[in-house]
Amino acid sequence: MGTSAGRGGPGTSAAPPPRPGPDGAGAARPTSRDVARAAGVSQATVSLVLGDKWAGRVSERTADAVRAAARELGYRPNLAARSLRLGRTRTALLVVPSVTAEFFAGVYTGAARAAGDRGFGVVLYPSPGGTGPARDPFDPARASIDGVIASSMAAGALAAVRGGGLPLVMLDSGPGDPAAAATVNFDAGDGLRQAARHLLGLGHRRLAHLAADVDSWTFRERARALAEEARGVPGAGVRTERTALSVDAGRRAAERALTGPGPDPRPTALVCDDDVLAAGACKAARRLGLRVPQDVSVTGVGDLALATAVEPELTTVRLPAEAVGAAGMRALMAVLDGGAADDTTLPVRLVTRGSTGPPGG
Structure with a gap:
């Protein structure tokens, strides 16, 4: 497997000419033996290189020569046969x-x-x-x-x-x-942590969390991080509105947050667990005669296509899907x-x- 692999070097056979196919016309599909002969190595070495198992067993020069020979011959491994073997x-x-x-x-x-x-x-x-x-x-x-x-x-x-x-x-x-x-x-919690720091840094203290009504680690981490950031700023607080993951459900949750009964003043920012919820929140604000962001700020999560389709465009957490x-x-x-x-x-x-x-x- 340490055989010198320079094309045309000593002991290297020239690549075989195309062989007739079964009907006598055209060339047959090249085999691993053809690649081995062209690169001046054994079939076992070809198998190691093209199976991506050559590291530490075959030199990089030899691996490059095998790959070059395979490309030149148009060789493709028989994946079906390999699958049966493995x-x-x-x-x-x-x-x-x-x-x-x-x-x-x-x-x-x-x-x-x-x-x-x-x-x-x-x-x-x-x-x-x-x-x-x-x-x-x-x-x-x-x-x-x-x-x-x-x-x-x-x-x-x-x-x-x-x-x-x-x-x-x-x-x-x-x-x-x-x-x-x-x-x-x-980093599930860090997305809403960054959103909270951004909003708190702008001066917001009354936040509403439009929280996805899904019992999963991701959404629990987001809620925990948001609450933790708010606790660290005097006068800041978070009200939670649970909601299904849809634009219409987000609109209804935002309307509840912005018009809910009680002595608490209206939130100045809506922190949404998803961009679709944020789109619903923007819709709710418009229906209530509120301006985004002058009267209420909105953030999302996902950086989906709709994040730049809404007006104003959405501040959101980009997830590298x-x-x-x-x-x-x-x-x-x-x-x-x-x-x-x-x-x-x-x-x-x-x-x-x-x-x-x-x-x-």
């Missing part, structure tokens, strides 16, 4: 609560791109029950997939899908889950290769736009 289907299952939400489309895009780099496919499966339990789309699951990635789900909801032993990587579901081989999370999908797929690949994957936390960032300003500005 007992794998080269398919991962991505479970999400919804296939229509823009965020989960981003997660899928990142996961599929990382999978494609390794010759894997991704099956996207929405859990009919949202956070669970998810029904098994395969019979049995182990015969159809190699591993599972689940985004924004509870591990207990995935028992049927996992087939009782498939490796599982959890995304945006909380750290240190014992059921998961690895977890990939956003594609990055979390790609990191989850790379973690699953590491586990399938027999290694260990570290738990990962990805940073988030507040994007300030026109929907926030000083109170009474």
Whole structure:
């Protein structure tokens, strides 16, 4: 495997001419033997390099020569044969609560791109029950997939899908889950922490939290971080309005927050758990004759397409959905290769736009 791999060097055979196909016309598909002959190495070395298992066993020069020979010959590995040898289907299952939400489309895009780099496919499966339990789309699951990635789900909801032993990587579901081989999370609390600091820095003291009525680690972390930031500023407080995740539900929750009975003055800022809730909050403000941000500031989470479709444009927390999908797929690949994957936390960032300003500005 340490064979010198320079093209045309000593002991290197020239690439074989195209061979006739079965019908006598055209060239047959090149084989790993053809690549080995062109690069001056063994077929085992070709297998190591093209299977991405060469590090520490083959020199970088040899690996480059094998890849160059494969490109020149138009060689493509027989993934079906390799899968049979390894007992794998080269398919991962991505479970999400919804296939229509823009965020989960981003997660899928990142996961599929990382999978494609390794010759894997991704099956996207929405859990009919949202956070669970998810029904098994395969019979049995182990015969159809190699591993599972689940985004924004509870591990207990995935028992049927996992087939009782498939490796599982959890995304945006909380750290240190014992059921998961690895977890990939956003810094869930930091998004609303940044939003709260921004609003408090502008002078807001009466905040209303339009909190998603979903019992998940992510939303609990957001509520905790928001309350913690407000407690640190004299005179600041947070009122919570729970709501379903839709524009209309967000509008109704915002109307309750802005017109609710009681002695407390109207909040000057609405902190929303999602951009769709923030869009509903802006709608409520307009219906009540309030201006955004002069009378009430609004923040969201997600930085979805609608964040720049509303007027004024939305101050929101950007979540790198594609990055979390790609990191989850790379973690699953590491586990399938027999290694260990570290738990990962990805940073988030507040994007300030026109929907926030000083109170009474």
